[in-house]
Amino acid sequence: MNPAPTAIKLSAPGGVLVRWNDGHEATYSYAYLRQRCPCATCRDSPPTVKVTPDPFPIHGKDVIKVTGAAPVGHYAIQFNFNDSHATGIYSYAYLREICPCDRCRAKSDS
């Protein structure tokens, strides 16, 4: 079968850590994940994602963060973000496609 995640840690250093059943492992930063939301709305108009904190964070938005996640059927994960966005269903195939690790990036650059 296609590779599937075995474990997902939402507050790992650097973002969301995903471990796969074929030994692969990578960390997706929250902004990276949010910017690549596959939902219809985001594909249509890519979101502006808050990456740097405000110098005076009184009225400002929080820096983007993943607040929760749930499996979708046998094939995907749905992530909840602190900007109230939760409609993105990230299939395992899509997560691998956007995998930010060096190995995968090298493969896609070549």
Place this chain on the structure above:
Amino acid sequence: MGIFGNAGDLSEAHILAALQTVKDPDLERDVVSLGFVKDLKIAAGKVSFSLELTTPACSVKDQLKAEAERAVGSLPGVQRVDVRMTFRVTTTQTPQARTLIPEVRNTIAVASGKGGVGKSTVAANLAVALMRFGAKVGLMDADVYGPSIPILMGASEAPQVTQNRILPPVAQGVKMISMGYFLPRNEAVIWRGPMLHKMIQQFLGEVEWGELDYLVIDLPPGTGDIQLSLCQTIPLTGAVIVSTPQDLALEVASKAIAMFKKLNTPILGVVENMSYYVCSHCGERDEIFGHGGARRASAQLGYPFLGEIPLNPAIRTSSDSGHPAALGENTPDSKAFLEIASAVAAQISIANFNAPQTPVIEG
């Protein structure tokens, strides 16, 4: 049976070692390593235990029992062997995977490429056949466009609704829910995606299914919102594809299969419906839609073939009168459905055994 052995030498280890020669034919491993041997009791030369299989419908159940009796009976010191064959259906549901139906161990989607292949008849009779093997079964009619399940099962009594919980009526030993109960006759469902998605979630999350071994789900034909909603809302155990002899070969049913594969849903197998026609007057057999096409195509594609069902006017008349053919005693139709149910239960056993674990998600 040994006469020289001392009964006091008999230990659990001896019994388990002897039982390692008995293999589950579907999972291809011995019953000891699979953890099937339960309640082992040894008392003065009498050995008793249960063999807890993963399916209620094992086609070689009697054979396994005999093998176990022989294996243990040949040990020195054993005078009597009592084997009880029981079952406990496996599930891939875990507490971690937040699911709407935690007490339903397996969900079986019955799908087809196009309409008119007899999908609902197969779904209803599959549910009844599984029930006949002793499983706790539910039947969910998700075919909103043509909800025929209440008629097929002879269950016109509407469900009771109490405090947001729907109590499913029981017909022919099976708990059921259908859009047919909530629609006035002669009214069509003209809904867009979000309404359909909501319906699926309600049928799963708000119906008091209770503990079920199998929930059979009758889908509308093709690949659409309802199929997708189902695959997104629950980790479906697998799909049974109903095809006429030509459908699979002509790739009509392949679309449905491709959809399930994309969503990582196991294909439990293919059923060839309307396989041939036997004349009720002269008994002559006519292969109106060809025969065996689905069997050949599924072999080529590498899917299990679950069985064939003939085009029999008797199935239709009993369906129309709400008496599923699977209830018959020793009729060719009931035998066909019982064999298919047995094959489906075996494939579920295998699919669950090989399924990847749901990912563990932690904060």
